[in-house]
Amino acid sequence: MKITNLLRIAWRAIQRNKMRAFLTMLGIIIGVAAVISMIAIGQGSKQSIQSQISGMGSNMITIRPISNVTGGARMDNTSVQALSEPDVVALQKHPQYLNAVSPSLSARGQAINGPYNWSTSLQGVSPDYLSIRGWPLQDGNPFTNQDVKTAAKVCLVGQTVINNLFPNGEAVVGKSIRFKNIPFKIVGVLSKKGENTFGQDQDDVILTPITTVQKRVLATIYYQTIFASAADENSTEKAAEEIQQTLRISHRLQKGTDDDFTVRTQAELISTFSSTSRILTILLAVIAGISLVVGGIGIMNIMYVSVTERTKEIGLRMSIGARGTDILMQFLIEAVLIGVTGGLIGVALGITAAKLVTTLLHWPTLVTQASVLLSFMVCFATGVFFGYYPALKASRLDPIEALHYE
Amino acid sequence: MSSIVEIKNLVRAFKMGDETVKALNDISFTIDPGEFISIMGSSGSGKTTLLNILGCLDKPTSGEYFLDGTNVGKLSKNELAALRNRKLGFVFQSYNLLARTSAIENVELPLLYNNEISAKERKEKALSALEAVKLTNRMHHLPSQLSGGQQQRVAIARALVNDPVMILADEATGNLDSRTSYEIMMLIQELNNVHGKTIVFVTHEPDIASFTKRTITLRDGRIIKDDVNNNVRKARDVLQNLPVLTE
Numbered sequence A: 001m002k003i004t005n006l007l008r009i010a011w012r013a014i015q016r017n018k019m020r021a022f023l024t025m026l027g028i029i030i031g032v033a034a035v036i037s038m039i040a041i042g043q044g045s046k047q048s049i050q051s052q053i054s055g056m057g058s059n060m061i062t063i064r065p066i067s068n069v070t071g072g073a074r075m076d077n078t079s080v081q082a083l084s085e086p087d088v089v090a091l092q093k094h095p096q097y098l099n100a101v102s103p104s105l106s107a108r109g110q111a112i113n114g115p116y117n118w119s120t121s122l123q124g125v126s127p128d129y130l131s132i133r134g135w136p137l138q139d140g141n142p143f144t145n146q147d148v149k150t151a152a153k154v155c156l157v158g159q160t161v162i163n164n165l166f167p168n169g170e171a172v173v174g175k176s177i178r179f180k181n182i183p184f185k186i187v188g189v190l191s192k193k194g195e196n197t198f199g200q201d202q203d204d205v206i207l208t209p210i211t212t213v214q215k216r217v218l219a220t221i222y223y224q225t226i227f228a229s230a231a232d233e234n235s236t237e238k239a240a241e242e243i244q245q246t247l248r249i250s251h252r253l254q255k256g257t258d259d260d261f262t263v264r265t266q267a268e269l270i271s272t273f274s275s276t277s278r279i280l281t282i283l284l285a286v287i288a289g290i291s292l293v294v295g296g297i298g299i300m301n302i303m304y305v306s307v308t309e310r311t312k313e314i315g316l317r318m319s320i321g322a323r324g325t326d327i328l329m330q331f332l333i334e335a336v337l338i339g340v341t342g343g344l345i346g347v348a349l350g351i352t353a354a355k356l357v358t359t360l361l362h363w364p365t366l367v368t369q370a371s372v373l374l375s376f377m378v379c380f381a382t383g384v385f386f387g388y389y390p391a392l393k394a395s396r397l398d399p400i401e402a403l404h405y406e
Numbered sequence B: 001m002s003s004i005v006e007i008k009n010l011v012r013a014f015k016m017g018d019e020t021v022k023a024l025n026d027i028s029f030t031i032d033p034g035e036f037i038s039i040m041g042s043s044g045s046g047k048t049t050l051l052n053i054l055g056c057l058d059k060p061t062s063g064e065y066f067l068d069g070t071n072v073g074k075l076s077k078n079e080l081a082a083l084r085n086r087k088l089g090f091v092f093q094s095y096n097l098l099a100r101t102s103a104i105e106n107v108e109l110p111l112l113y114n115n116e117i118s119a120k121e122r123k124e125k126a127l128s129a130l131e132a133v134k135l136t137n138r139m140h141h142l143p144s145q146l147s148g149g150q151q152q153r154v155a156i157a158r159a160l161v162n163d164p165v166m167i168l169a170d171e172a173t174g175n176l177d178s179r180t181s182y183e184i185m186m187l188i189q190e191l192n193n194v195h196g197k198t199i200v201f202v203t204h205e206p207d208i209a210s211f212t213k214r215t216i217t218l219r220d221g222r223i224i225k226d227d228v229n230n231n232v233r234k235a236r237d238v239l240q241n242l243p244v245l246t247e
C-alpha cells in the first residue's frame, strides 16, 4: 500500500476525533515543551558562564607546580620549588604558539595609606601580565621591564584597594602606599574587572614587579604560577602541549616520570563547568524520559481504546481489501502522527516559553537545534513503540468477527 | 471457465467444544456473469456463512470454490484481501460507513488499498460510482447527515467503485422501511440490468427475493431449492403503485 494513502487514512482518522487526539498529545506536548525550555535555560546559562570565563582571557594558560607531599605534610604553594626563572626564559624561547609569558607570586598582607589600611594581596608579575589578562589601565602607566630588573618599589592598584585606601576619591597616581612596611609608589590604576566566575573580587589586588615580591617581600627565587597566553584561541591546546614539553626539558624530567607541574587552559576550566551542567542535563533527560514515557502510555491507552472502538471499521476495511499489514501501518502511523504532531506543538510551546523567560525574567536562554531534533526523534520513537502493540492487535482481528462486533 | 462462481461439495464446519456444527453441508452451485441471485432460508440456515465464503472473508472446510477462475481455498490471507479488493463488492445490513467521513471519501475507500490507482482516477471512479447511485448532490455529506436509504446507496457506490465481478449483499434492505427497500431494489435491479453486474443478495423476505432472477434456498446448511424466477417483479413498477402517504 502506498505510504501517501496510509498517511491520508491515518490523518483522516485523527481528523475525525480532533479533541481526543489533542488530549492524547497533551502528555507529549507538555513533556517536550518542558524539555525544550529547560534545555534552553540550561544552555543559555552555560553559554553566559562560558563567555564570562573567556572574558578572563580566553587564550590564557595557567601553569602551576604540583604540591608534592613531604613527610606527610602537604606544603603550601609558596614552598613548592618547581617554577623559577629558567622556566620563563625557556618558554619565551618558544614563541610559535605563545604571545606572552608572565610569572606570578602573591603575598598577603596589610596595605596602609596614612590612617587607612586594607588587607589585600600583593601580586608580583611581569609587564606582560596585563595583556595576558586583557586588563587595561584606567590611569597612569604600567611598570617596565627595567622595573623588574631593579626590583623597583612601584605598583598598579586595583579598584577595591583604591576604594579602601583612598576613600576620598583623589587622584592616586604618584602617591605612595605601604605594604608590609615597604613603601610602594603607585604608577598606574587598574580598570574595574569585577568578580570572577568563582565570586572572587578581582579588583582586590596590587600588582608589582615579580622580582620585588621575590626579593623584598618573600625572599624566594620561585614562582607560584606562570601565566601565558596562546597566539590565538584555536592554538591553546597546541600551546599547552608545547609548554609541557618545554618545561619537562627545563626540569630535566626523565621519561616515565610524572610532570611536577600542571598546565591548564581556559577550555579545561570551561569543561569543568560543562561537567556540572552535564549532570543537570542528565537530570533533565531523565525528567524528559519520564514525561515522554507517560505521554507514550497515554498514546498506547488511547490507541487500545481506539482499536476496540473501531473494530467494526477494521472489519470493514479488511472486507474491502485491507491486509493485516495495512491495518497495522494505519494504526502505527496514527500513533506516530499523534506523537510527532504533539512533539511539534511541544517544540513550538517550548521555544515560546524560553523566549518568555528571556523577556520576562531576563534569563539567558538558548534553543539548540540538537534539542529540537532529539525531542522530535524521541516523539517519533514513542509513537512507534507505544503504538505498535495496539496496531498489532488491530491487524490480527478476524474480518468476520470484527464486522459483527457491536 | 465462463462462470464467475463455481462451488463444488463445499462444507463449512465450526468446532464448538467437542461438537462440530456444519453451517454449510455439501453445497454445489455455479453463478454465471450477469445473474441476480437471492439466497433465502430461515435464521441459522447458513446464509451469512455462505456469503462470507463467497466474499473470500472465510475459507471452506472442504470442497472447492473458484472465483472468476481462482481457487480461493489455496490463497493466503493477503491474497484473499487482494481478491476482495479487486473482484468483490460488499453491501451490509448496517451500511458500515465510516463515521464523520464524507460520502465521497467513504466511496473512495476500497481504491486507497489499490496501488495501481492514482489519486485522479480514484476521484473520477468515486464520482461515477456516486453518480450510479444518484447521490452526486450529497457527496460531501457525512453519514449522519444522510437518511438510511441514502447511506445504503453510498455503501452500494462503495461496493461498485472497484468495478467488481460480483456484488454481495447481506440483508441490505433489512434496516429500511418498505418504500426505501424498493428504492434500493430498483437501484440494484438497474445495476444488474443496465450495468450487467452480477449480484448475490441474502434476504429472508420473499417479497424482496421476488425482485431477483434466481433464488437459492438453504435449510440447515443444505440447498433445498434452486429456482429460476420466471416472474421477476420490477421495483420501479411496485414503487409507482405504492399508495402515496398523506398526512
Ligand SMILES: Nc1ncnc2c1ncn2[C@@H]1O[C@H](COP(=O)(O)OP(=O)(O)OP(=O)(O)O)[C@@H](O)[C@H]1O
Residues within 6 Å of the ligand: B014, B015, B016, B021, B022, B023, B041, B042, B043, B044, B045, B046, B047, B048, B049, B050, B204
Ligand atoms: N463463528 C461461528 N462459530 C460457530 N458457529 C457458527 C459461527 N458462525 C455461524 N455459526 C453457526 O452456523 C449456522 C449458520 O449461521 P449463519 O450466520 O450463516 O446463519 P444465517 O442464515 O445467516 O442466519 P440469520 O438469518 O439469522 O442471519 C448457525 O447455526 C450458527 O450458529
Ligand SMILES: [Mg+2]
Residues within 6 Å of the ligand: B047, B048, B049
Ligand atoms: Mg445472517
